Amino acid sequence: MGRRVKVLLLILTPFVVLFFSLSLGSTGYVGILDLAHYMWMGIQRLFGHELARATTDIETILWQVRLPRILLTFMVGAALAVSGGVLQAIFRNPIVDPFSLGISSGAAFGAALSMLIPFIPINLSAFLFGIVAVTITYFVSYAGARTSMITMVLAGMIITGVFTAFLTVLQYLSDPYKLQAIVQWTMGNLHTASWDKVQTTFIPIIGGLFAIATFRWKLNLLALGDQEAMAVGVNPRNIKFIIVGLATMITASAVASVGMISLFGLIVPHISRIFFGPNNQIGVFANMSIGGTFLLLIDDFSRAVMPFEIPVGVFTMILGAPLFIYLMRKNAVNWNA
Amino acid sequence: MKKLIQIHHLSFSFGKQQVLAELTADFYGEELTVILGRNGSGKSTLFNILSGMERHYKGEVLFADQNRKDIHAGKKNTLRIGFMTQFHQTTFPFTVFDVVLTGCAAFSRFAPRQVDFDLVEENLRAFQLWHLKDKPYTALSGGERQLVLLCRILVQQPNVLLLDEPTNHLDLHYQVAVMEHLKRLVQSGTTIVCVMHDPNLALLYGNRFYVMQDKKLHLLEEKDPVALLSTLEKTYHVALTNVQHDGRTLIIPKRKHL
Incomplete structure (x- = not known):
């Protein structure tokens, strides 16, 4: 497949899948022609056209239930994938992701804390604890140029464990009603999506993704190592600090809105490297497109195939693990550890 | 002098x-x-x-x-100091061209410009390495890696x-x-x-x-x-x-x- 075809697919596939996802759901399948008709009505309504003002049930479901969920799912998928790709490049470690570095569990603890204590914004709290977690992981495992990949993942596991323990304490202390909310949300739930959630998530994720995209070339430099960056006159420390902060921000907002989705940020960057190579200039965009599309497909699967909904975090683990093992065995994952 | x-x-x-x-x-x-x-x-x-x-x-x-x-590195008015160390490992299989291109990163902010591409080509050709440009850096021999890294340092045109x-x-x-x-x-x-x-x-x-x-x-x-x-x-x-x-x-x- 030529490079142009690949890039074209990268741009077009998300739109096709977004459209297709709108037609699926527990209320029933909406045909493509009907969907196009409803979309046309919706667009007319946006511009205040008289005839289109009447709303049917199916329209309400499309615009108030399915569309926000699809947009949220896509953003979350893109955020987790880009965050994973960025962290792998910066730490020069193909086995890290927001989850294995402790960011996800730190953010989950922060988000749960804000559910119990009023007046703390959920995004901010998730972000702060995500930053705390990744900073601890980094300093625990830091050993200069000799920083070992394995040590870093082990440190991340320990930090994840600690924050999961804190989260359990919160669950233990909270009343049954809040407990249920926290438990459901930690499993990774997309069905609570609403325009409100899209609104609170939109700015940090889209802003963060855009900011990371501007650093896409510098990521190649950082992926070669600190010394190699200094050798050509770039001080890696500040850029690393900014990029890890951005990656944590998008992960934290994703976690704050839909809970923990494990393994996703680890797998997608590997998939996009298989198709587009390790160059982050294209890799950042590939992660956005593949990450968003992939999570949307997984969610479609859980919405349409089963009569009841399975939390998406459970699904990514069940679908992701065999895929990852397959890639690892095939040695298509491409790393020299 | x-x-x-x-x-x-x-x-x-x-x-x-x-x-x-x-x-x-x-x-x-x-x-x-x-x-x-x-x-x-x-x-x-x-x-x-x-x-x-x-x-x-x-x-x-x-x-x-x-x-x-x-x-401090990266400022235009100071001396440009490039250096090459003995030991280098890389995790990801970047192509030779992409590795050398990162040598320009101190001066172009977001994406490489045409000048940068030209400099990379010039330096790779000077060491007869142009045919390796699309090869993964990780697949090169020790000597080839050393030359690629030297090219990488040279594209920033250090003082x-x-x-x-x-x-x-x-x-x-x-x-x-x-x-x-x-x-x-x-x-x-x-x-x-x-x-x-x-x-x-x-x-x-x-x-x-x-x-x-x-x-x-x-x-x-x-x-x-x-x-x-x-x-x-x-x-x-x-x-x-x-x-x-x-x-x-x-x-x-x-x-x-x-």
């Missing part, structure tokens, strides 16, 4: 073990200065200090009358080039090619400081020579064959004899068992 790099009373220790003691030396601009010395004599430590990676030293290191610690054993993995063809290239760079105004292990290659191409011994740098009197031999014999603990070639003195170790 003026003194571009000045080192005054430089001392450095790893814990209790002193590596450099009151080292004083001057390296001149637009020259190829070579530092020779035994393994573990502190050459790489000095190199790390010059390159700015090691900052916990006593004494003064000046580049063009500016303290080394005050020279000062610091090299730690730039020829140690190279075959004779590339050793000569690299040294000739360095010589051309010096002629066009670059200042080069090079740590080397092969005294003859150094003597053939260098302008000024230092020997690292007893935690200090000693200037090598390369014009006087007797002084040259005695200094190098003391440094390397090997009996030597000399050969005159093209107005330069080269050295050959004496065999003990004939």
Whole structure:
């Protein structure tokens, strides 16, 4: 497949899948022609056209239930994938992701804390604890140029464990009603999506993704190592600090809105490297497109195939693990550890 | 030529073990200065200090009358200092072209420009590496990697080039090619400081020579064959004899068992 075809697919596939996802759901399948008709009505309504003002049930479901969920799912998928790709490049470690570095569990603890204590914004709290977690992981495992990949993942596991323990304490202390909310949300739930959630998530994720995209070339430099960056006159420390902060921000907002989705940020960057190579200039965009599309497909699967909904975090683990093992065995994952 | 790099009373220790003691030396601009010395004599430590990676030293290191610690990379008005270390590993299989292209990253903010692509091509062609441009860097041999890294340093067009054993993995063809290239760079105004292990290659191409011994740098009197031999014999603990070639003195170790 030529490079142009690949890039074209990268741009077009998300739109096709977004459209297709709108037609699926527990209320029933909406045909493509009907969907196009409803979309046309919706667009007319946006511009205040008289005839289109009447709303049917199916329209309400499309615009108030399915569309926000699809947009949220896509953003979350893109955020987790880009965050994973960025962290792998910066730490020069193909086995890290927001989850294995402790960011996800730190953010989950922060988000749960804000559910119990009023007046703390959920995004901010998730972000702060995500930053705390990744900073601890980094300093625990830091050993200069000799920083070992394995040590870093082990440190991340320990930090994840600690924050999961804190989260359990919160669950233990909270009343049954809040407990249920926290438990459901930690499993990774997309069905609570609403325009409100899209609104609170939109700015940090889209802003963060855009900011990371501007650093896409510098990521190649950082992926070669600190010394190699200094050798050509770039001080890696500040850029690393900014990029890890951005990656944590998008992960934290994703976690704050839909809970923990494990393994996703680890797998997608590997998939996009298989198709587009390790160059982050294209890799950042590939992660956005593949990450968003992939999570949307997984969610479609859980919405349409089963009569009841399975939390998406459970699904990514069940679908992701065999895929990852397959890639690892095939040695298509491409790393020299 | 003026003194571009000045080192005054430089001392450095790893814990209790002193590596450099009151080292004083001057390296001149637009020259190829070579530092020779035994393994573990502190050459790489000095190199790390010059390159700015090691900052916990006593004494003064000046580049063009500016303290080394005050020279921050990435600013356009300061001296551009490029350096190449001995050891390098990479995790991801970037292509050779992408690796060399990162050498331009200090100056283009977000994405490489056409000038950068041209510079990469020019440098890869200069070392006959253009055919490798789409190969993964991780699949290259040690010598090829070393050349690619050298190209990567050169695309930023540094004023000062610091090299730690730039020829140690190279075959004779590339050793000569690299040294000739360095010589051309010096002629066009670059200042080069090079740590080397092969005294003859150094003597053939260098302008000024230092020997690292007893935690200090000693200037090598390369014009006087007797002084040259005695200094190098003391440094390397090997009996030597000399050969005159093209107005330069080269050295050959004496065999003990004939």
